[in-house]
Amino acid sequence: KNRNQFHFFDWIIEIERNKTKEYYAIEVKSSEVPNRYCYDEQLNDYYKKDVVERIYKGIKKLSDIENVTELAFLKGKKVYPIFIFKDLPFVNSTVINDLLVSCSGNYQELCTKIKNNELYIFNIDTFENFIEMMKDESFSIEWLFDEQKNNPGENLNSIMQKRYGKVLLRNTYL
Numbered sequence: 785k786n787r788n789q790f791h792f793f794d795w796i797i798e799i800e801r802n803k804t805k806e807y808y809a810i811e812v813k814s815s816e817v818p819n820r821y822c823y824d825e826q827l828n829d830y831y832k833k834d835v836v837e838r839i840y841k842g843i844k845k846l847s848d849i850e851n852v853t854e855l856a857f858l859k860g861k862k863v864y865p866i867f868i869f870k871d872l873p874f875v876n877s878t879v880i881n882d883l884l885v886s887c888s889g890n891y892q893e894l895c896t897k898i899k900n901n902e903l904y905i906f907n908i909d910t911f912e913n914f915i916e917m918m919k920d921e922s923f924s925i926e927w928l929f930d931e932q933k934n935n936p937g938e939n940l941n942s943i944m945q946k947r948y949g950k951v952l953l954r955n956t957y958l
Contacts, residue, residue, distance in 0.1 A: 792845055792855060793865070801921055807863045808925075811842045816870040831883055839867050839884070840891045843903065864925055865897075866904045868911045875907045876939040878932055901929050910940050917944055 793809035800806075815838065817830055846865060849858045874880045881898050897903045904925055906914060917923045931943050 792848055792852070793842065796858075799918060805861070807858055807861055809846070809863050809865045810868065811845075811866065812868045813838050814870055815872075817872055835869075835872065836884060836891060836894065839903065839905070840894045842867060843894055843897060864904060865902075866906065866911070866925075868906050868908055871907050871909075875905050876910050876941060878936040880905055901926070901933065904929060906940070913941060913944050917948060920948075923947075 793811045795810040797808040797810060798805055799808070815834055842865065846863065849855045849863065869875060872880075874883055884898050885895050894903075914925070914928070917928075928940060928943060932938060932940060935943070
């Protein structure tokens with residue numbers, strides 16, 4: 785990041801489906817919960833101090849679409865902000881939404897996006913499966929997260945397994 789440059793998401797993926805372009809803004813975070821947080825009541829503190837802050841900073845970057853010339857092609861388009869973590873507890877389940885909302889007191893914009901399914905959070909292994917599923921024209925990120933919302937006892941991987949087979953697919957792009 786130089787003085788005259790901006791920092792947006794790590795990647796932007798453009799997919800054309802049925803003559804409509806979809807844009808996925810991908811932000812990868814290398815943070816993972818240290819073991820000491822997994823075994824006591826400090827997990828909420830970790831999410832509050834680290835995870836919520838990282839996601840909030842990413843969400844703020846979406847405003848660059850309106851202000852940065854290089855991002856003009858995204859103006860007026862549907863952009864799906866995706867945050868990928870190495871391995872965070874609860875990320876692949878609906879528990880993450882409640883946890884993030886409970887930890888994000890001063891971040892109203894973040895809370896609203898979480899409640900409205902307007903941001904998407906994956907662990908890396910689940911994201912690899914998600915990318916593989918994107919080859920299917922009838923599959924969508926909105927469907928996946930709506931399905932999870934309607935079936936809160938299931939995680940993202942189990943939903944994809946039910947639709948595409950018992951064996952999780954691996955990302956053929958890798």
